Amino acid sequence: MARRGKDSVLTEITNKNCPVDKKSDLRRVVYVYSDDLIAVCDQLPKVQCRARMVHSLISAYDLSRCMRCVSPRPAREDEVTLFHSSDYVDCLKRLSAIEDDEKYDEEAEEFGLSYDCPAYPGVFEHACVLAGATMTAATCLMSDLCDVAVNWCGGWHHAKRHEASGFCYFNDIVLGILKLRQKYERVLYVDLDLHHGDGVEDAFCATNKVMTVSFHKYSPGFFPGTGRLTDTGMGTGRYYSVNVPLKDGITDAQFVSVFTRVMELARVSYAPGVLVCQCGADGLTGDPMEAFNLTPSAHSQCLQYLLSWNIPLLLVGGGGYNFANTARCWTVLTSVVTGQQLRSEIPEHEAFTEYGPDFELELQAGNKINRNTNEYIEGILQQVKENLSHVSCG
Numbered sequence: 001m002a003r004r005g006k007d008s009v010l011t012e013i014t015n016k017n018c019p020v021d022k023k024s025d026l027r028r029v030v031y032v033y034s035d036d037l038i039a040v041c042d043q044l045p046k047v048q049c050r051a052r053m054v055h056s057l058i059s060a061y062d063l064s065r066c067m068r069c070v071s072p073r074p075a076r077e078d079e080v081t082l083f084h085s086s087d088y089v090d091c092l093k094r095l096s097a098i099e100d101d102e103k104y105d106e107e108a109e110e111f112g113l114s115y116d117c118p119a120y121p122g123v124f125e126h127a128c129v130l131a132g133a134t135m136t137a138a139t140c141l142m143s144d145l146c147d148v149a150v151n152w153c154g155g156w157h158h159a160k161r162h163e164a165s166g167f168c169y170f171n172d173i174v175l176g177i178l179k180l181r182q183k184y185e186r187v188l189y190v191d192l193d194l195h196h197g198d199g200v201e202d203a204f205c206a207t208n209k210v211m212t213v214s215f216h217k218y219s220p221g222f223f224p225g226t227g228r229l230t231d232t233g234m235g236t237g238r239y240y241s242v243n244v245p246l247k248d249g250i251t252d253a254q255f256v257s258v259f260t261r262v263m264e265l266a267r268v269s270y271a272p273g274v275l276v277c278q279c280g281a282d283g284l285t286g287d288p289m290e291a292f293n294l295t296p297s298a299h300s301q302c303l304q305y306l307l308s309w310n311i312p313l314l315l316v317g318g319g320g321y322n323f324a325n326t327a328r329c330w331t332v333l334t335s336v337v338t339g340q341q342l343r344s345e346i347p348e349h350e351a352f353t354e355y356g357p358d359f360e361l362e363l364q365a366g367n368k369i370n371r372n373t374n375e376y377i378e379g380i381l382q383q384v385k386e387n388l389s390h391v392s393c394g
């Protein structure tokens with residue numbers, strides 16, 4: 001039974017055993033879930049009903065039985081201000097209580113709560129629930145309750161200390177990493193989302209206690225506009241921020257190749273004690289972002305590589321605006337960490353009709369022109385290799 005100290009956030013839900021024999025050395029997986037968490041995530045303006053689709057596909061494949069489901073608690077304000085400024089938290093809380101969201105508030109501008117990232121009634125409570133879920137996952141990992149902890153309602157990587165950004169209000173990832181730092185000397189963060197993980201990189205750009213590695217589309221005018229190859233952190237943190245800027249059209253094979261080569265350099269030079277992986281799915285083919293040609297197979301191969309390190313792993317979600325494809329991706333990743341084979345046919349379940357016309361788990365790769373030449377990729381690897389030659393924690 002998990003420790004139930006005052007800080008314990010574990011409200012364990014007993015679950016049936018996974019349909020595997022006891023001898024297998026499968027990983028112990030905690031799945032952070034509650035009806036409230038799904039309900040809150042489903043109210044987020046740009047991903048409405050996505051969380052429910054993800055959870056119901058995972059359940060339809062019977063994967064919940066292979067994990068220990070843990071119900072999270074919302075983050076307290078004193079926990080959120082471990083990263084975010086009190087001014088920002090106070091402003092979000094004030095705006096969250098205003099029912100008529102027509103009323104524009106000039107103070108909001110300072111905190112990023114403007115037109116393209118608006119506060120909405122209840123946003124403060126929602127952001128606390130989402131942050132608390134990732135902190136719960138981190139706590140489970142630190143309590144040695146599991147080898148892998150999963151929160152598909154997390155991954156809000158753009159939120160800054162002093163402002164909301166990119167529809168991210170509290171940075172659950174930074175708060176989860178701060179929690180993990182209470183136990184682990186070195187934390188390695190990797191970001192698979194189409195967008196640069198700027199909020200997490202900013203939080204840790206001046207320290208060598210957290211290495212951040214982001215693989216993202218980098219193109220003039222593309223949000224957030226940061227994440228250049230030459231951005232490597234500052235001061236004590238110099239070389240501990242790694243950026244892999246990619247162009248449109250990258251394929252599964254090319255992405256997995258650059259991912260494994262960069263991450264191997266990071267593992268050898270940094271020797272982390274724990275891994276945090278943001279699995280944003282907006283780089284998948286069929287996403288409205290229409291940028292990369294990736295399928296869930298790429299993310300699955302990246303995750304299998306990370307699992308081979310055999311260190312504790314925290315998985316969170318992120319972007320992903322084709323909800324059926326995002327559910328496919330995160331269900332595949334959940335099957336990888338639980339060591340379960342999934343059949344291709346989407347099982348009958350409440351959202352079955354969303355998976356047409358093929359009703360299959362796998363996606364066909366996109367065929368956008370690939371702007372990433374091998375020379376371009378080799379150039380990135382040379383620069384990353386040179387940068388990481390300055391890092392030696394092993």
Ligand SMILES: CC1(C)CN(C2CCCC2)C(=O)N1c1ccccc1/C=C/C(=O)NO
Nearest residue numbers: 046166167193195223280282288289319321
């Ligand atoms: C509003 C949404 C979030 C959705 N969206 C697309 C998808 C579908 C049609 C528009 C965006 O470009 N968005 C954004 C708008 C402004 C700033 C950031 C983002 C996305 C951030 C992100 O995904 N980070 O990982």
Ligand SMILES: [Zn+2]
Nearest residue numbers: 193195282319
């Ligand atoms: Zn994104």
